[in-house]
Amino acid sequence: MTIRVAVLGMGSVGKGVLEMISRKDLGIIVTGVADSKSGLIDPKGLDIGAVLSSKKTGACGNPSITAKDVVACADYDILVEVTPTNAGNGEPALSYMKMAIERGSHIVTSNKGPISLYLKELNRLAGEKGVLVRYEATVGGAIPIMHTLGNGLAGNEFQALYGVLNGTCNYILTRMAAEGLTYDQALAEARELGYAEADPTYDVKGIDAAIKLVILANTIWDNGASLDRVDITGIDLLTTDALRLAEEKDCTIRLIAEAFPERGVLRVSPRIIRKDHPLVFEGTLNAITLETDMAGEITLIGKGAGSVETASAIIGDILFISSHVRSN
Numbered sequence: 016m017t018i019r020v021a022v023l024g025m026g027s028v029g030k031g032v033l034e035m036i037s038r039k040d041l042g043i044i045v046t047g048v049a050d051s052k053s054g055l056i057d058p059k060g061l062d063i064g065a066v067l068s069s070k071k072t073g074a075c076g077n078p079s080i081t082a083k084d085v086v087a088c089a090d091y092d093i094l095v096e097v098t099p100t101n102a103g104n105g106e107p108a109l110s111y112m113k114m115a116i117e118r119g120s121h122i123v124t125s126n127k128g129p130i131s132l133y134l135k136e137l138n139r140l141a142g143e144k145g146v147l148v149r150y151e152a153t154v155g156g157a158i159p160i161m162h163t164l165g166n167g168l169a170g171n172e173f174q175a176l177y178g179v180l181n182g183t184c185n186y187i188l189t190r191m192a193a194e195g196l197t198y199d200q201a202l203a204e205a206r207e208l209g210y211a212e213a214d215p216t217y218d219v220k221g222i223d224a225a226i227k228l229v230i231l232a233n234t235i236w237d238n239g240a241s242l243d244r245v246d247i248t249g250i251d252l253l254t255t256d257a258l259r260l261a262e263e264k265d266c267t268i269r270l271i272a273e274a275f276p277e278r279g280v281l282r283v284s285p286r287i288i289r290k291d292h293p294l295v296f297e298g299t300l301n302a303i304t305l306e307t308d309m310a311g312e313i314t315l316i317g318k319g320a321g322s323v324e325t326a327s328a329i330i331g332d333i334l335f336i337s338s339h340v341r342s343n
């Protein structure tokens with residue numbers, strides 16, 4: 016069975032998804048694509064190589080076709096929504112997703128905006144239409160945390176979760192501890208290497224990690240978690256001295272996102288932790304620890320971002336839906 020997808024967003028993630036679909040024989044064809052200025056539709060399947068080379072020189076398609084046209088008119092089983100995150104109201108991705116669900120299409124997304132704000136509503140709409148909303152790529156990049164929650168650990172009760180959910184912060188803290196760099200020096204280095212955005216506010220102030228914590232909490236406990244209920248402290252005021260003092264006690268500092276639902280705790284903050292703790296590792300990796308009743312403590316660790324790494328999560332979701340459709 017061939018699965019047809021339309022891809023909205025042709026940035027790092029969208030291009031990674033197209034490259035992997037074209038390189039691997041996965042039974043996926045792409046019948047629509049769009050970026051912010053153009054779109055392309057072909058019910059028989061687009062020539063992915065041509066789309067990618069056209070994108071290299073500017074727009075991916077025809078300027079008279081919009082993303083909305085692709086959502087409304089392309090023939091697809093799954094809408095792959097990988098446009099920028101809008102944490103304020105989730106738009107325009109939220110509207111694209113609702114329109115696709117209304118048409119009876121499944122959704123796969125890496126977009127944290129609509130999922131952190133409207134997961135319950137999207138799941139309700141999808142349920143009414145008998146389709147699925149999958150969002151593995153919104154948290155932890157390549158780490159299969161959602162599959163683990165929904166499948167591998169199905170039947171467990173979850174008492175708590177904590178993790179390192181932002182690779183940029185982890186990189187900065189690693190470099191401050193290892194080389195005695197100041198926060199500004201480590202941030203400048205992270206920017207040079209492409210690990211930090213030109214405007215790193217969301218990352219260094221802990222907001223990105225908090226949004227991911229909200230998505231995890233709502234997925235696990237369906238407890239109405241929202242960004243304004245997360246107690247957030249970033250790493251932007253941390254000094255080299257604080258890291259040095261932690262080092263003297265064989266500890267270090269990491270930006271930890273944590274949820275303890277019984278105590279009403281939803282928090283992102285720099286924490287002093289022992290160097291031999293599973294959540295202490297170098298560079299841009301992410302990790303999530305789950306406390307469960309049957310499986311005990313489980314920690315997943317892996318690449319938290321990147322074009323191909325995020326494509327891995329998106330393709331996992333597409334193939335999950337494909338096998339779900341086949342078995343129903």
Ligand SMILES: NC(=O)c1ccc[n+]([C@@H]2O[C@H](COP(=O)([O-])OP(=O)(O)OC[C@H]3O[C@@H](n4cnc5c(N)ncnc54)[C@H](OP(=O)(O)O)[C@@H]3O)[C@@H](O)[C@H]2O)c1
Nearest residue numbers: 024025026027028050051082097098099100125126320321
């Ligand atoms: N990069 C990662 O490693 C990573 C990891 C996990 C999750 N995510 C999330 O995945 C999403 C995509 O990330 P990215 O790094 O690929 O972003 P990106 O490089 O900034 O690319 C965004 C793409 O979306 C297109 N776009 C913008 N507004 C649009 C609109 N209204 N309609 C259709 N397309 C639109 C842009 O078009 P133009 O090309 O015309 O500008 C661009 O192609 C974001 O929500 C991000 O938070 C990213």
